[in-house]
Amino acid sequence: MIHLLYAVIFAEMALILLLLFKTPLRKLIILTFDRIKRGRGPVVVKTIGTTVFVVLLSSIYSLVNIQRRSEDGAVLNPTDQVLASKHLLEASLMGFVLFLSLMIDRLHHYIRELRLLRKTMETAKKQNRGFEDGKTTSGEEVKALGEEIAALKAKIKTLESESESKGKELKGAQGETEALRKQADGFLMEYDRLLEDNQNLRNQLESIGHSPEGKKGM
Numbered sequence: 623m624i625h626l627l628y629a630v631i632f633a634e635m636a637l638i639l640l641l642l643f644k645t646p647l648r649k650l651i652i653l654t655f656d657r658i659k660r661g662r663g664p665v666v667v668k669t670i671g672t673t674v675f676v677v678l679l680s681s682i683y684s685l686v687n688i689q690r691r692s693e694d695g696a697v698l699n700p701t702d703q704v705l706a707s708k709h710l711l712e713a714s715l716m717g718f719v720l721f722l723s724l725m726i727d728r729l730h731h732y733i734r735e736l737r738l739l740r741k742t743m744e745t746a747k748k749q750n751r752g753f754e755d756g757k758t759t760s761g762e763e764v765k766a767l768g769e770e771i772a773a774l775k776a777k778i779k780t781l782e783s784e785s786e787s788k789g790k791e792l793k794g795a796q797g798e799t800e801a802l803r804k805q806a807d808g809f810l811m812e813y814d815r816l817l818e819d820n821q822n823l824r825n826q827l828e829s830i831g832h833s834p835e836g837k838k839g840m
Contacts, residue, residue: 624708627715634722639662641729671723678716685709 640647688706730793 624711624715627712629717630719631722633716634719634726637726638729641726643732652730652733656734673719674720675716675718678713678720681709681713683715795839 637651640651657663685706688702688709691702
């Protein structure tokens with residue numbers, strides 16, 4: 623049993639060294655522990671640990687009994703001395719095995735938490751980068767929109783000035799049209815007056831032409 627305990631201790635120490643240093647086997651060991659802790663794995667591990675703890679208590683109890691016999695004044699024979707040394711060694715080794723097992727469990731737990739924390743940090747960094755890129759893009763879009771708005775304002779001012787100039791031209795054209803209309807009305811009135819004068823002159827000429835003939839007849 624002592625040889626088995628030594629083998630377990632050396633195996634646990636090797637596992638601890640592999641977990642402490644980043645080696646290619648570290649990831650494989652972590653994945654193996656992850657699988658062990660699923661399903662019935664924790665129950666089996668707890669059962670083994672409980673068994674080792676019970677055997678440890680048994681060895682301690684046997685060692686205490688041997689020590690009590692020596693305290694009662696009885697002389698320990700070589701067999702008792704060998705048994706006491708054996709129980710003490712077994713108890714020490716089993717206690718060391720349990721301690722190393724606890725260290726391996728805690729190391730695995732902290733490494734796992736560290737990996738999750740790193741993944742969370744990487745995700746947060748990616749989200750932050752995406753937010754910054756979106757913010758930059760939004761800033762560029764806002765700048766482009768501002769330039770478009772400025773161009774539209776300038777265009778509106780140009781159209782307003784053109785509209786104002788066209789309005790002035792239209793008012794001028796309306797004034798000229800009104801003046802031409804008044805001038806045409808004047809021409810028509812003058813034409814009517816001339817026609818009337820012409821008709822009066824004809825009437826006068828006709829009356830003059832008929833006058834001598836009237837006198838001759840008398």
